[in-house]
Amino acid sequence: MTWELYKAHNAIHICMVSFSRQKTLQICRDFYSCRCVDDPKTTNKNVFIELTNRCNFNCDFCYYRFSKRSKRFMSMRLLEKALKDLKNSGMDVSYVMFSHLGEPMLHPKFREACLLVKKYGFRLVVTTNGSLLNGGVNDLPIDELYISFHTPNKKSFKLRHAGSMKFYDYKKSVMNFAASSRMPTCIYLFKKNDTLPMLEGFFDIKSKKSVGEVERIVRNICPSFDVRKSYNENESPIPLSHNLSLRFRNLQSFCNTIIPDGMVVVDASSIPRCSCYIHHINILSDGTVTFCCGDMDGSMSTGNIEKEHLHKIYARRKPGADLSKYPFCRRCRGTLVSAGNLRTQPSLTCAR
């Protein structure tokens, strides 16, 4: 069903669906700020698999343009190895998420990859930028879908460097899918972040214009939607229908990778504890394993599943490890200062 048809026939009905049927999307996909890291029930169970580190966008607010890895697609053989290792490890995996860097739906065997995860009996969550969504996705065995819509207007959409794709077409594609989605789906929007003033156009609860433009988009699906009444600072999902929700998230700096001009990061000298490190398992498209979903290029890697069993790699992860030995962590936990106050400047070069 198209967005337009949906509006005509179902718009009133959808907001009358009882919120008690709403499935709460509580899965953590955040690094650094995620709130489930200290919950023992979820610790060590979240597995991110990067089907590809290739993306059809090149967002100014993403680590992607800094990544030095060569672009590749994970082979189905390697994906199956990862799933087998997980199954045989005895770990209580709460879900497998196609996420990390890149757009998973670009993978030529995306459908096969979804089926493989289900063959091994795991709950499958997919994060997508939404540009490749179509009706066929509804037929896939995806348990939850996260759409990183993020940019609610032309200005912010420019930050995505989306090639020939226009904002209107992007918005229409995402909302068409959201309106007809048969799987629990959450649309994500970034909130304006005052510490990143160069990234403009994101949602701002204090701006009437910004509130209006988000309402106009969401009301095509849920006519009674009122941003100010629904908005919460703790980033909880806002139910829109029985299987659709909206979530505002803080715009991230990707562990201090994205910083304003004229600022530099002074690395942290010690990191006594980071709960992200004990929380996630991330398997990159070449099989590299890292334990922080902010570690986009696997600089904290302790092994590769091409060479050994995931369980062995996992056993080398020390929950109490001093993370200051990793330059990426020192930067992540560093302090932003004005460049003029420093003689030497740590650098991260953009690969764009």
Ligand code: SF4
């Ligand atoms: S934020 Fe998502 S869509 Fe944008 S470049 Fe990164 S991976 Fe691609």
Ligand code: SF4
């Ligand atoms: S990069 Fe290191 S310090 Fe930062 S969130 Fe990840 S594990 Fe923690």
